[in-house]
Amino acid sequence: MNFTFRTEFGPNRCFGLPNCILSCSTLKRLDLCGVIFPPTINAPFVFPNVTSLSFDVVIFSAINMNCVIDVPMLETLSFNNCVNTSYFNIKAPRLGSLTLQYYCNDDDIDDYVPILPVSLDLSFIHTLCLDFNFKPFKLFASELTRWGPELNVECVELYDVNVLYDDDFSSFIHSLLICPKLRKLDIYHLYFYAEISRSILWEELQSAAKVLKMLHTFKLRLFNGSRFELQFIEVLLACFPALEKVVIIRHMEFDSNEEFEIMQKFFHFPRASKKAKIVYI
Secondary structure, three states, X not given: OEEEEEOOOOOOOOEEOOHHHHHOOOOOEEEEEOEEEOXXXXXXXXXXXXXXXXXXXXXXOOOOXXXXXXXXXXXXXXXXXXEOHHHOOEEOOOOOEXXXXXXXXXXXXXXXXXXXXXXXXXXXXXXXXXXXXXXXXXXXXXXXXXXXXXXXXXXXXXXXXXXXXXXXXXXXHHHHHOOOOOOEEEEOOEEEOOOOOHHHHHHHHHHHHHHOOOOOEEEEEEEOOOHHHHHHHHHHHHHOOOOXXXXXXXXXXXXXXXXXXXXXXXXXXXXXXXXXXXXXX
């Protein structure tokens, strides 16, 4: 059985989740929006058959070490703009995919708080999806390292990579280095607000290539044909010897001259891997 509980009150007016939800042993998928979680309870409880959990604008209560949410079959877990996510006391030994969507105002960046549940074990996660509207790569990477210097993540999806300065790009690369088994990197939006020197791009990506030796697929969506996007793709191809496929998905249609120039640049980019192919859509 699948269950969705949704309110329209937003994060400042949330309903308490009914206790009856916790007694439903046939649940397989649970989607919650606009609630306080967990309900008033002071004991561990189990979702024995739930394989998918999603929380949208959910407020998590302060940690009660006696209240552990045991989800033994959980495979996918997602949080969208939740409050006090770090309070979520969960046990999910089979978790394979984690999605985090977190939005804030620029004024809130200096007040960054942990957004990963403190008890969550990331040891077996193979897919990590991150959607941020700011640049917390360095801060978020420090959270990930709680589980050791390396994770077993094989696929990383990033919805926004916004680079203002050289150190922003360094923090982005550092967040990838925590995943030495990375095989697929999917970026939905790559935007450089200021000029990043070619030497920085080359130095950072070359150092990453020494660690990310299994990266074979790179996908860039919402491609605008900017000079910095092209430069990033060029250096990526030149540094990663295991790359087999680079997929570029246009955000808009270019005129015939622009299209020809872009295709020519792709064709002439040097490649560290003889197997590397560019798929331009």
